[in-house]
Amino acid sequence: MRIAIVGLGLIGGSLALKLTEQGYAVFGISRNLMTCEQALALGAVQACGTELAQLQAWDPQLVLICTPLEQVLPTLTALLPYLSAETVVSDVGSVKQPIVRPATQLWPLFVGGHPMAGKTTQGIQSAEADLFVGRPYVLTPIAETRPQTLEILQELVAVVGAEGVFTDPARHDRAVAWISHLPVMISASLITSVSQEVDPVILELARTLASSGFRDTSRVGGGIPQLGLEMARHNRQAVLANLRSYQQHLQQIETWIEKEQWDGLSQFLEQTQREWRQFPVNQPQP
Ligand code: NAP
Numbered sequence: 001m002r003i004a005i006v007g008l009g010l011i012g013g014s015l016a017l018k019l020t021e022q023g024y025a026v027f028g029i030s031r032n033l034m035t036c037e038q039a040l041a042l043g044a045v046q047a048c049g050t051e052l053a054q055l056q057a058w059d060p061q062l063v064l065i066c067t068p069l070e071q072v073l074p075t076l077t078a079l080l081p082y083l084s085a086e087t088v089v090s091d092v093g094s095v096k097q098p099i100v101r102p103a104t105q106l107w108p109l110f111v112g113g114h115p116m117a118g119k120t121t122q123g124i125q126s127a128e129a130d131l132f133v134g135r136p137y138v139l140t141p142i143a144e145t146r147p148q149t150l151e152i153l154q155e156l157v158a159v160v161g162a163e164g165v166f167t168d169p170a171r172h173d174r175a176v177a178w179i180s181h182l183p184v185m186i187s188a189s190l191i192t193s194v195s196q197e198v199d200p201v202i203l204e205l206a207r208t209l210a211s212s213g214f215r216d217t218s219r220v221g222g223g224i225p226q227l228g229l230e231m232a233r234h235n236r237q238a239v240l241a242n243l244r245s246y247q248q249h250l251q252q253i254e255t256w257i258e259k260e261q262w263d264g265l266s267q268f269l270e271q272t273q274r275e276w277r278q279f280p281v282n283q284p285q286p
Contacts, residue, residue, distance in 0.1 A: 001155070004029060004060035006052070006075055008039050010119060011092045012066030013127030016044035018160045021129050027058045038124050055082040062088045062152050064113075069093040069230045076106050083107065088152045094176065094227065095234040096140045096169035104144050111149040112140040112169060114176070115162060120223040130161065137162035140169045177238030180220075181231035185243060187221025188228065 003019055005012045006029040020026045020043060028045035029052060030036050036048035047058065052075075055063065063083070065075050072091045083089070090113045093099050100112040117135040119126055137157040141150055157164040167175070194214075197203040210218075221228075232239050256265040276282050 001025070001062060001152070002027070002058060002060045003156075004055055004058055004063045005045070006063065006065050006079070007067035007071070008035050008044070008048070008124045008127075009066060010122045010124075010126045010131075011115065012064065013039065013042075013044055013124035014117075014129065014131040015064060015066065015092075015115075015156075015160060017042065017127055017129035018132065019156075020044055020046070022159050024159070027054075027060060029054065035124055042124070042127070044124070044127065052078055052082055055079065059084055060087060062090070062156065064156075065089065065091040068226060069095060069099070069234055072099050073102055073106070076103055076110070080107065086148075088149045090149070090153055090156075094180065094231060096138075096172045098234050100140055100142055100169040104142060108144065109146055109149050111145050111153055112172075113153060114138040114140070114172065115160070116176075116180075117162075118223075118227075120219060122224050133161035135162050136165045138165045138167060138172055140167060140172050142168060173235050174238050177231075177235050177242050181228075181235055181239050182242040182246060184220045184223070184228045184231060185239065186246065187218050189221070191218050191221045 002025045004027045005016050008016060008028045008030045012028070016026050016028060016039060026045045028036060028039045028048035030039065030048060030050060033050055036045075036050065039045045039048050047054075063079065065072050065079075067075050072093050076089060076091075079089070086109070088109045088111070089103070089107050090111050091099060091103070092113055092115055094114060096112045096114060100110070103110040103112070115132050115135065115137045117131045119128075119131070137160070139150065139153050139157070154164055194206060195203070197206060253265065253268070255261070256268070
């Protein structure tokens with residue numbers, strides 16, 4: 001299969017590396033000639049260009065739009081003159097509702113996708129062929145989605161070593177608000193709270209003592225600001241609803257501690273210990 005990737009950043013670059021490694025013919029489009037040179041040097045693509053018009057010559061069966069979320073629909077619009085009638089298009093954006101229906105109206109062979117893997121760094125220099133191995137890769141068909149788009153995307157998901165998960169864009173956005181977007185806001189607040197410790201000696205000591213617990217809870221808040229902003233702007237309702245729920249729990253914890261109601265806090269922590277194990281990602285690896 002011939003695959004074109006538009007936007008050779010962390011996600012686009014990682015997909016390109018893996019697909020090339022698996023023997024697919026991968027072509028890259030970047031706004032930046034230097035990124036193209038890097039992609040070629042890494043062996044991520046077999047050809048790369050800075051003009052969307054180059055797609056016509058490569059005639060890909062699949063185009064993956066791996067730009068920031070705001071650029072997915074403008075990029076698709078700009079691509080339209082260069083797509084052949086059978087070309088399937090997908091994106092990798094972390095929010096699906098604002099994208100999937102308008103994109104399908106623009107191009108009926110569109111299907112939304114979201115590989116659930118990332119890093120705190122961006123750009124092709126951070127790309128890894130195995131970034132998606134064992135991770136969920138969400139596909140979000142709607143009633144208008146053509147079956148052949150799903151066949152091609154399922155092949156892609158399998159080839160990058162991911163686990164396909166099907167849901168609709170609205171459910172996707174509500175679920176990722178809980179496990180991806182809310183954690184970014186919580187983690188960012190944690191970093192800010194610690195950093196605002198007024199005693200410089202305590203702050204320095206806290207930084208020195210910070211170990212795996214702080215690293216785990218602060219990691220996503222210390223990531224790329226643009227991604228957090230993207231989540232909040234485009235998944236606003238779900239993020240707001242989840243922030244409110246989270247604040248209620250924090251408030252409850254504060255009350256238990258203030259009133260020294262240790263039974264309440266203890267039962268709560270016992271319950272969260274049980275619930276934590278319900279997430280497959282927290283279960284012991286075989
Ligand atoms: P990234 O490393 O910054 O890559 C994005 C790439 O998009 C850039 O390298 C750039 O490629 C291109 N781009 C940037 N601004 C553009 C613009 N104005 N117009 C056209 N192209 C532009 O970011 P990423 O982490 O790969 O994120 C890309 C997409 O993946 C986003 O939609 C995000 O929601 C989604 N996503 C991210 C993660 C994550 O954790 N990072 C996880 C899952 C999904 P060129 O310089 O080559 O043009």
